[in-house]
Amino acid sequence: MDTNAAEDFFKNSSNFLLNVAVDNVIFGYHEKELKVLLQQPFALDKWTVTGGYIQKTESIAEAAARVAHMRTGLTGLFLEQFQSFGNPQRVKDNGFTAKHIAEVTGYDIPENSWIFDYFVSIAFYTLTEFSKVKITKSEFEAECQWWPVSELPLMMFDHELIIKEALKALRLHIAHYPIGYELLEEKFTLPEIHNLYETILAKPLDDRNFTKKLLATGIITKLNEKRQISGHRPPYLYKFNKEKYDEGLKSGVELVF
Amino acid sequence: MDTNAAEDFFKNSSNFLLNVAVDNVIFGYHEKELKVLLQQPFALDKWTVTGGYIQKTESIAEAAARVAHMRTGLTGLFLEQFQSFGNPQRVKDNGFTAKHIAEVTGYDIPENSWIFDYFVSIAFYTLTEFSKVKITKSEFEAECQWWPVSELPLMMFDHELIIKEALKALRLHIAHYPIGYELLEEKFTLPEIHNLYETILAKPLDDRNFTKKLLATGIITKLNEKRQISGHRPPYLYKFNKEKYDEGLKSGVELVF
Structure with missing residues (x-):
């Protein structure tokens, strides 16, 4: 992790809402494969969906669009809000502590930092053609890559549940709305x-x-x-x-x- | 408003999450009438759905159930989370300022109090037989009563939109799931x-x-x-x-x- 970026982040953290953030489940389709974009925060051994904090000047939909654009380079994605997740345990994970992060990254985060607080996640999903996506990882992630939805790696927090619920919402959605316009060639069989x-x-x-x-x-x-x-x-x-x-x-x- | 209750509330406010709260759209059915339970906060001239802050020890679903129980006396309500609302304008209202509240209630709230901050609302709806409900208003509300959904009073913040979206969700729900067990007599025509x-x-x-x-x-x-x-x-x-x-x-x- 880039120490300067981390310092900048914590210096500017009063721009963010506390206790509430957005998570995007970005599904990618390409020739019979359904994948999901995951990132590995702070070089820990677990993965999360891509998400971020909400700036005090933006709506939750704008926050979701901004963080989706940062990771994928895409604008105008159809980001469907499907569920919010919130309980005191949800961001507890034995890897997500100031001590562990300092060991892995060399960067000292205060033990009582607001990032370890109870966060409610407002979750969105989107579906895109994954060959269109230019993945850009943030300074805080070791990796950001596609994983098959059927073979997820070890997930952090409640993010496996978030993906499961996003899949449910996507499947319900396609029973009632057309899809495919951005996923198939103009002419298809x-x-x-x-x-x-x-x-x-x-x-x-x-x-x-x-x-x-x-x-x-x-x-x-x-x-x-x-x-x-x-x-x-x-x-x-x-x-x-x-x-x-x-x-x-x-x-x-x-x-x- | 009860000044002691207000003082107690602000004294204990570190128990609550910041920037995120729950709102319940409580629909009541009784003999051809569909109503919604609304409250009038701080003796202002506008109304809101019933809602509350989230305690740091409870999940968002538990918070919704707790505040629904406080207002209705009912437990075990089916509270369906349907949408979250969040943008920097949503809790701005010309009645909802420290100055106006002090004028109406005689209670001084700090002008920069966290209650005036950007709050994301996690919204739930429920449908109950309204003759079963024992309405109990909190110390912070002038009134708490049923209103016909077709004749809403002047609503505060974005609460008219929240009710509209809750109705949409309820109507979608009844197209796919049975209702009526708690709303009709055991034997009905x-x-x-x-x-x-x-x-x-x-x-x-x-x-x-x-x-x-x-x-x-x-x-x-x-x-x-x-x-x-x-x-x-x-x-x-x-x-x-x-x-x-x-x-x-x-x-x-x-x-x-």
Whole structure:
């Protein structure tokens, strides 16, 4: 850890709200893989989702967008607030003490620092195409990288629960709202969008039933064009009907599989 | 306002989290009426939902249950966390200043008191039979009473928005989970449960369609027994099938009208 950065942080800490912070569960999709962006704070041996403190001049949504932008370089992410977590135990962890941090980093944080206080976490999730993300770790993290949601490393605090609840919220969301516009190429095949849904829901979906329900929403349109794949019968290409898609984002669609 | 109570409160304020609190939107149903429990803090001319600060020893859910119990006398309320609200403006209100409070109450609160700081509100809603509620106002409120959700008084801060979002969450909830067990008599008629749904959704529901969808869930059972109403054809009585009802609370039911 950069000692100057740490000193600056604590010098400016009166800019932050106490006892409440934001956490972002950033899911990344890319070709049949669902990952989550995690960081390793203070070179400890556990991981957290990416998050940060709330400045006194910003809303909780602005704080979530700012810290998401810092880690991913992306702006305009759809950050959905899904749940807040708060109990006196939630930021207790045997690695997260002034003593342990000093041993690992050489930086002395006061033992009674406000960072060890009871913090309520306002949690958001987002879903992005992970090849678009330029990961930038902060001075306080040893690592910041993608992990498969099915193979999480050892998590700090209650962050495994936060990811579990975010996944639940994401799965509920895709049963009622269209997804895929930022996740697939402009033109895609039915197997490609089928893979997207199967990956997020982590279960196989019957081909015919999936296609029937998806087409019934009107959010995708069949093109008079095929993908050329050597050695295969070329599949038809589809694209999103942007008008129906945007309408679905507002009023909802029924896509319960 | 009781000056001793106020002094006690500020003396013990280091027991509370800063910058984050809970707000409960307590809905009350009784015979075709949907109301919300509001309080008038510091004898000001505006109203808020009932809420309170979070003690350092309790979880956010425990804080919500404690303050709900203080106002209603009820325990075991289903308090659903639905959204958190936070931006630098949200607790600004021209009535909520040390000067104005001193004028109205005769009690001097420091101008820079932590109660005027940026507070994030973790909001919960609940729905109860309002004749069961024994309203108890705190020393800091001039009034605490039921208001019809369709005729709210002048609200403080962003509390009108909080109620609007709570109603949205409640309406979404009843499309996916059974309600009524604590709101209707043990034996009820179809018009009675129909009224419950119409009142919460604030729209007329087609009789046949409502009955068909409700019966399809299996959560209510027709009894071989009728309600005696003078001058009317006696309607059949129904009761909840508790097993199906509890199953529905866990796995959900589809009741989209």
